[in-house]
Structures are given as structure tokens and as C-alpha cells.
Amino acid sequence: GAVVSQHPSWVICKSGTSVKIECRSLDFQATTMFWYRQFPKQSLMLMATSNEGSKATYEQGVEKDKFLINHASLTLSTLTVTSAHPEDSSFYICSARGFGGSYNEQFFGPGTRLTVL
């Protein structure tokens, strides 16, 4: 149980284009989803938290107009990196948390490697 998937697993795009990353909870309903980015040899940095049906809460320093988050259902959240630039290249990881029992902690997706040329 508690499987979280991400798509795509990797993406290469040109500077100025937008990229959408999907995060799905496959076997449980995720009331809350989190989006992180991770640079090489560093820890995870929380970008934003989204509750189903509500606007995402962004961490300080994260541009909400650049990193658009949609959490339209209990099993799907999307992160869109708009007008991507090389400095946005990173490893993006989502996590999902359900309610009650063994789904009460965060379970992580496998990550999406974004490279902006």
C-alpha cells in the first residue's frame, strides 16, 4: 500500500517553455500533497503544500506564479513550472498523505528530473 507515482520520471525542455509534472496516489486518497525540490547532495526543500480543493500554500521564497500547483482530486496533484530557465533544473519530488492509520505519514513519489537547456 501507500504507492505514489510521478510522471514523467525525467524531462528535458528548452528555456522559456512550461513543464507539467503529475503526482498520483495509487492506492489511497491523499488529502494533502507536498512538492519538494532537491539539488545534488542536498536535502529536500519544501516548495508548497496543497490540500485537495484548496489553493496551495507556498513556502517563503517560492514564486507561486512560476510554480503552479493544482490539487483537483484526492489522487492527483500537478506542478507546472512556467517559463522554465536553467536554474530551475532540479529533482522535483512529491509526497502524499492520506488520513488515518498507516496513510497518516508522507509517502514519496520516485521524483522527476527536470533539465532546462
Added chain:
Amino acid sequence: GQQLNQSPQSMFIQEGEDVSMNCTSSSIFNTWLWYKQDPGEGPVLLIALYKAGELTSNGRLTAQFGITRKDSFLNISASIPSDVGIYFCAGQNAGNNRKLIWGLGTSLAVNP
């Protein structure tokens, strides 16, 4: 943002050796979590601790929630090559969407 002090930063050990790593915080937490991350993958939850003083095992892994609620340690006994990876601690409190506060990670290398 806030990060936890995790040590050691890296370890290189021989297969079969025991490993110990710890995490400290200036503030208290209600929950301590330990994750392992393999290269190019997301973190996987190893052990969750919910009560001060709690000692919990998961196979060869043992973790404890410090009595002051400001620290936790993780032990790995009889290490094997597949233990290689980066281990992260994380603290969590109720409220604020219960977001995780992360340690900086301990990179473990095991020499067969």
C-alpha cells in the same frame, strides 16, 4: 527554512559493521521519522517514532525518539551493500499541515 543537525555527514564502512547516526534540533517535535533515499529516487520511510523515549525496530534498523523530544538516532546493525544510500531524519509537529523539517542527510557507503 529550518533544518535539523544530522551527523555524521557521511560514513564509509565495511560490510557487517554496525552504523549509528543521529539528529538534533533546537526545538521539540511530536514525531520523528527516518527515511532512506537511493540515487535518483524519492525517500522511503524506514521508521516513524511518535512518543518520547520510544525505541522501535524494523529488521536490522533501530531508532529512538529522544526523551527531550529534541533528538533521535538510527542504528543499522550488520550492514550489507544494499544499505548504501542517503539517510534523512525529519521532525514533525501537529498543525501547519504537519510539514516535515528535514536533516541534511547522512551518506552511507558500504564496502563489500
